[in-house]
Amino acid sequence: MCQIVVVFDFDRTIIDGDSDNWVVTQMGLTPLFQQLISTMPWNSLMVCIEPLQNRMMEELHLQEKTIEDIAQCLKQMPLDSHIISAVKAAHSMGCDVRLISDANQFFIETILKQHQLLDYFTEIITNPTQLAPLTDSFSPEVTQQYFVKPFNLQSLTEVIVVLPLIDSSIVKGMILERIQAKADENGKKTFIYLGDGGGDYCPSLRLGRDDHVMPRKGFPLWDRIQSNPSLVQAKIHEWSSAEQLERILIPLISGVPIDGSKPNCTSRASSLTDSSVQNNIISTVE
Numbered sequence: 001m002c003q004i005v006v007v008f009d010f011d012r013t014i015i016d017g018d019s020d021n022w023v024v025t026q027m028g029l030t031p032l033f034q035q036l037i038s039t040m041p042w043n044s045l046m047v048c049i050e051p052l053q054n055r056m057m058e059e060l061h062l063q064e065k066t067i068e069d070i071a072q073c074l075k076q077m078p079l080d081s082h083i084i085s086a087v088k089a090a091h092s093m094g095c096d097v098r099l100i101s102d103a104n105q106f107f108i109e110t111i112l113k114q115h116q117l118l119d120y121f122t123e124i125i126t127n128p129t130q131l132a133p134l135t136d137s138f139s140p141e142v143t144q145q146y147f148v149k150p151f152n153l154q155s156l157t158e159v160i161v162v163l164p165l166i167d168s169s170i171v172k173g174m175i176l177e178r179i180q181a182k183a184d185e186n187g188k189k190t191f192i193y194l195g196d197g198g199g200d201y202c203p204s205l206r207l208g209r210d211d212h213v214m215p216r217k218g219f220p221l222w223d224r225i226q227s228n229p230s231l232v233q234a235k236i237h238e239w240s241s242a243e244q245l246e247r248i249l250i251p252l253i254s255g256v257p258i259d260g261s262k263p264n265c266t267s268r269a270s271s272l273t274d275s276s277v278q279n280n281i282i283s284t285v286e
């Protein structure tokens with residue numbers, strides 16, 4: 001096992017698009033959600049703190065969509081072959097591969113399983129989903145419904161904090177900090193963090209000088225880093241396509257030594273100008 005922890009975001013990083021948006025679009029909810037989006041933030045439609053249900057799942061239920069219908073929809077979501085090979089390569093090179101996402105357990109598990117990728121992640125931290133029987137079903141076909149529950153930081157902090165992982169930069173940062181502390185118990189680890197969103201900024205700030213952040217070019221994380229790169233200690237390696245992600249990530253892993261000597265990778269300044277498991281744990285902390 002090498003001393004590298006690779007942490008992926010999910011939406012617009014592992015998958016090119018957004019899993020919530022995919023389900024809304026593919027299952028014909030776009031007109032309704034376009035109407036709703038004008039009155040509340042997108043993520044508020046996806047996860048509610050109280051009661052433990054969310055609008056998207058509710059609407060799918062009202063349209064008599066079964067869980068299997070939703071799963072079938074998720075299984076159609078494309079996942080680039082370069083991402084698949086990058087994750088598998090990182091795993092085979094001995095990296096501890098993890099995922100932190102503000103999507104949800106059911107969506108992520110279904111998509112990763114479809115592409116035989118689930119078992120390559122040591123841990124997936126996301127909003128948990130709970131299967132519950134329906135007593136008010138409109139159809140004999142629809143007997144159960146998934147609820148997306150907000151992620152609970154109880155196991156990560158001494159203070160109980162219940163928050164959806166909604167673009168929550170601070171929450172993701174706290175989660176990464178916890179992973180860092182745990183990982184470093186057995187010797188200092190090098191982290192490589194890949195993401196695209198504003199929620200990935202706080203985790204990026206928590207990386208050290210020997211770590212690496214890979215922001216997706218043109219997306220909010222990249223924008224924020226670009227606005228003041230000196231705030232980020234980690235080396236920065238931007239990417240645009242899945243092919244590019246793989247081409248940057250694998251040499252990066254190869255270049256990080258296991259003996260604590262200086263990593264053989266580009267400096268922050270040059271990379272900016274270059275532009276260039278087995279125990280699968282879904283952390284459904286409640």
Ligand SMILES: [Mg+2]
Nearest residue numbers: 009011012197
């Ligand atoms: Mg994302």
